[in-house]
Amino acid sequence: MMKEGVIITKISIKQKGERKHFQIKLPMDTKFIIGVEYGGRLIDKPETVVVEPAPDDGGHTPTFFKRNQLIGELKLQSCEEANWFYSADVLANDVNLGLADFSKAGFPVNDFTHGNKRTEEIVKIDAESTIIQGWYLDALGKSLNADIKYEVNVYVWINVEE
Amino acid sequence: MLKVTKKRFDIKILVANSTVSETFELEKNIVKVHGVLVTSDKDDLLYYRGTQKIEINKEEFFPDNYESKLLMSGINVSPKQRYYDLGGVAPGNGRVQILYKDLDDGRTVFAPYRVSLYLDCEMEDEL
Amino acid sequence: MTINLALEYIPRRMQELGYKGNYYIRFRHLVLQANEEQTIDAYNQFYYLVEEAQNVRVESETGIFDLSENTTNEMQYEHQSKIQIKNYSSGINHLRFIQVIPKHKTIIKNKK
Numbered sequence A: 001m002m003k004e005g006v007i008i009t010k011i012s013i014k015q016k017g018e019r020k021h022f023q024i025k026l027p028m029d030t031k032f033i034i035g036v037e038y039g040g041r042l043i044d045k046p047e048t049v050v051v052e053p054a055p056d057d058g059g060h061t062p063t064f065f066k067r068n069q070l071i072g073e074l075k076l077q078s079c080e081e082a083n084w085f086y087s088a089d090v091l092a093n094d095v096n097l098g099l100a101d102f103s104k105a106g107f108p109v110n111d112f113t114h115g116n117k118r119t120e121e122i123v124k125i126d127a128e129s130t131i132i133q134g135w136y137l138d139a140l141g142k143s144l145n146a147d148i149k150y151e152v153n154v155y156v157w158i159n160v161e162e
Numbered sequence B: 001m002l003k004v005t006k007k008r009f010d011i012k013i014l015v016a017n018s019t020v021s022e023t024f025e026l027e028k029n030i031v032k033v034h035g036v037l038v039t040s041d042k043d044d045l046l047y048y049r050g051t052q053k054i055e056i057n058k059e060e061f062f063p064d065n066y067e068s069k070l071l072m073s074g075i076n077v078s079p080k081q082r083y084y085d086l087g088g089v090a091p092g093n094g095r096v097q098i099l100y101k102d103l104d105d106g107r108t109v110f111a112p113y114r115v116s117l118y119l120d121c122e123m124e125d126e127l
Numbered sequence C: 001m002t003i004n005l006a007l008e009y010i011p012r013r014m015q016e017l018g019y020k021g022n023y024y025i026r027f028r029h030l031v032l033q034a035n036e037e038q039t040i041d042a043y044n045q046f047y048y049l050v051e052e053a054q055n056v057r058v059e060s061e062t063g064i065f066d067l068s069e070n071t072t073n074e075m076q077y078e079h080q081s082k083i084q085i086k087n088y089s090s091g092i093n094h095l096r097f098i099q100v101i102p103k104h105k106t107i108i109k110n111k112k
Helices: A140-144 B043-049 C003-016
Strands: A002-013 A019-025 A030-042 A070-078 A086-091 A121-126 A131-138 A150-161 B002-013 B019-025 B030-040 B050-056 B059-067 B084-089 B095-102 B113-124 C023-032 C037-050 C056-060 C063-065 C078-087 C093-102
Touching (some): A002 A019, A002 A131, A070 A140, A070 A150, A086 A121, A131 A150, B002 B030, B019 C037, B019 C078, B030 B043, B030 B050, B043 B050, B043 B113, B059 B084, B059 B095, B095 B113, C003 C037, C003 C093, C023 C037, C037 C056, C056 C093, C063 C078
Antiparallel strands (some): A002 A150, A019 A131, A030 A121, A030 A150, A070 A086, A070 A131, B002 B113, B019 B095, B050 B059, B050 B095, C037 C078, C037 C093, C056 C078
């Protein structure tokens, strides 16, 4: 009987442009890695970090496509295969959820109301790999030219045979 | 060929009334865990002040607040009978977690002490 | 331990322990901040200390490596289980290891 579980790895970033190498140990009874997703949180006070664009979109038309703030780049590699099996741009939120919304309904748009349900990315990696190498590169601190403290959580979904 | 072996894991209790949680990993070739036992370099502190939760492969064998005195064996116990028999547990991911709580009891004076968790295991001799 | 010695030593050691060729090998170069203390989970793995290691303490179940420690008669280069690393220097310090990871495949099939 197969059971699913998740391994949570916390990557702590303190400096701008910081590169963090990390390893994720797979439990002994893991059969496969079946999915990967990420999350994160800001540790520094939000006032010191301007990540969210102002609610008033500065007079732009609703069809103006805005740039999302890139937090960092995340890559994962297994010991069995060359190259990365997972590579992601870590984004805080999607600022284009209100794109082409002419309704002016007065309903503020954000990830919780208009965003898609977040699910993990499906992968299939043999747990024979034993450990997973990971690499994270900060982009947020670098773009704002400041040492910003935040955490990125990497969720590795595994299946385990009972 | 199956062999019997004992594993020991130590934790240090440095602060009175603190909770110390540690996770250890068994070797890959351990196929069964038969028994557990706790000891200390300051038995009286362990006896009067200690409680612990013990989990193996995320399965709870002893809940929070299970007194350490119930897992200690004195020298009057036959050596072969000192371990608490769990009945042969599969190690699964091999992770053993102990969550130890130290509490004032009014009779003992706290000093930093070591608590050791012993596991009676069966291991595969050849890989 | 020099890297050359480690590379000769590791295959024979793994053979000794019964892992044969079923392991991965990684070179790790850790950068330690001033006075940083770190714990590495090296259960079911081996970390071999290579190259120079000054002003640092590496302690594990198998022994201690600390050039300022005088209560031991031997320094340990092969570390396992929980490894505690302490940087004594008040500046950045570097620590190099060869990490040997026995594959999960070496789990016995009749484990159940």
